[in-house]
Amino acid sequence: MTGPGPDLGPAGVPRRRTGTRARRFRGRLVVANATVGYELDEVGEQVFLLVDGERSVRDIAATVAAAYGEDPATVEADVVDLLAGLAGECLIELVP
Amino acid sequence: MTTDPMTTDPMTTDPITTDPRRPPQGRRWLTGLIEQRLLPPDEVATLCVGSTARGWATAASDLDVYVVSETASAHRGARVPVPLVPDHVRTVESELEGRRCEVTYWTAAQVDQMLAKVGRDRLDRPDTSLKPLTDAEELFLERLGSGIVLTGAQQVAAWRAAFTAGAYRTFLAARAVAESEGKVETSRALLSAGDVESAVLVARLAHAHAVDAVLDHHGVHGTRTPKWQARRVRDAGLEVLTFEDYWTVQSMRDLVPGQEPRWVGTVLARCEGLTLAVDLGREP
Numbered sequence: 001m002t003g004p005g006p007d008l009g010p011a012g013v014p015r016r017r018t019g020t021r022a023r024r025f026r027g028r029l030v031v032a033n034a035t036v037g038y039e040l041d042e043v044g045e046q047v048f049l050l051v052d053g054e055r056s057v058r059d060i061a062a063t064v065a066a067a068y069g070e071d072p073a074t075v076e077a078d079v080v081d082l083l084a085g086l087a088g089e090c091l092i093e094l095v096p
Numbered sequence: 097m098t099t100d101p102m103t104t105d106p107m108t109t110d111p112i113t114t115d116p117r118r119p120p121q122g123r124r125w126l127t128g129l130i131e132q133r134l135l136p137p138d139e140v141a142t143l144c145v146g147s148t149a150r151g152w153a154t155a156a157s158d159l160d161v162y163v164v165s166e167t168a169s170a171h172r173g174a175r176v177p178v179p180l181v182p183d184h185v186r187t188v189e190s191e192l193e194g195r196r197c198e199v200t201y202w203t204a205a206q207v208d209q210m211l212a213k214v215g216r217d218r219l220d221r222p223d224t225s226l227k228p229l230t231d232a233e234e235l236f237l238e239r240l241g242s243g244i245v246l247t248g249a250q251q252v253a254a255w256r257a258a259f260t261a262g263a264y265r266t267f268l269a270a271r272a273v274a275e276s277e278g279k280v281e282t283s284r285a286l287l288s289a290g291d292v293e294s295a296v297l298v299a300r301l302a303h304a305h306a307v308d309a310v311l312d313h314h315g316v317h318g319t320r321t322p323k324w325q326a327r328r329v330r331d332a333g334l335e336v337l338t339f340e341d342y343w344t345v346q347s348m349r350d351l352v353p354g355q356e357p358r359w360v361g362t363v364l365a366r367c368e369g370l371t372l373a374v375d376l377g378r379e380p
Binding site for chain 2: 021
């Protein structure tokens with residue numbers, strides 16, 4: 001397991017790693033690579049689907065916060081946590 | 097022939113009329129097969145399959161017929177290997193009403209074996225492949241569902257019930273999802289490498305696979321005959337896959353020269369939208 005790296009902050013731009021697969025299974029989004037799989041909840045799914053190599057973590061958090069009427073700063077911290085977990089499992093990475 | 101399948105079918109004395117989609121030529125085709133001694137004495141069922149059965153045939157289309165019997169056919173014809181017991185099928189070319197006709201001979205045991213390969217119990221086995229059937233087997237099972245029954249309606253109904261209870265559509269949808277995902281990844285890599293034209297072509301392929309995934313998920317099969325994909329999309333009439341959206345991508349009519357990367361991005365996003373509409377753990 002590799003760490004998310006020091007740059008996974010609000011300004012970082014995440015993208016999916018090569019080999020990461022997203023599948024729908026019994027209503028949930030499952031994100032997996034050759035070694036691990038994550039079942040994401042509704043918010044996690046929304047976050048993951050916004051990971052496109054163009055949006056920053058802050059952009060993603062703002063979009064999700066707007067969708068749920070939540071405080072962007074609070075959501076941003078949660079998004080960073082989620083993405084750090086996915087990065088730690090080599091499912092996403094930061095655009096250099 | 098010792099019996100006339102037109103009058104000995106267990107379901108009815110006029111088995112051809114049991115399929116509401118039968119073309120009026122069905123009886124004549126069956127008579128032609130009998131007259132040419134193309135039906136074996138232990139025949140179990142005979143189906144008209146392919147484009148004719150689906151109502152998509154043109155004047156140039158072949159007439160494809162599957163004959164299922166208790167034992168392997170003694171007919172002379174091309175020997176096609178299959179990973180079943182018996183280990184081959186025979187195909188005989190003939191002519192019916194001026195059309196080229198290809199008759200393929202299977203055994204009932206082979207049908208049972210093919211159905212077992214895509215049984216629901218196979219989904220959870222670690223050694224199960226995403227492609228448990230060869231192309232010929234996959235085509236047979238697809239056509240089993242769409243074919244017009246000429247004889248053996250009761251037996252065909254039993255096979256169709258086993259087919260529906262099995263996991264054929266899940267296997268095919270999962271494979272198409274995987275193929276689309278692979279092509280999406282390749283297209284992105286080509287775009288990053290500056291090979292824009294290749295990225296465009298691969299994105300279109302990814303879309304075709306994503307479309308197959310949605311169609312297979314809804315039980316509209318036909319991956320082995322890609323020329324009919326537009327027909328399948330139109331006939332399926334799915335909200336998640338409108339013909340207009342499908343044809344816009346496959347015909348590439350919205351591809352503006354000089355804006356290929358943008359087109360690729362839009363198509364790849366659409367591919368993901370389609371594949372994520374396929375719930376691999378739940379059939380519609």
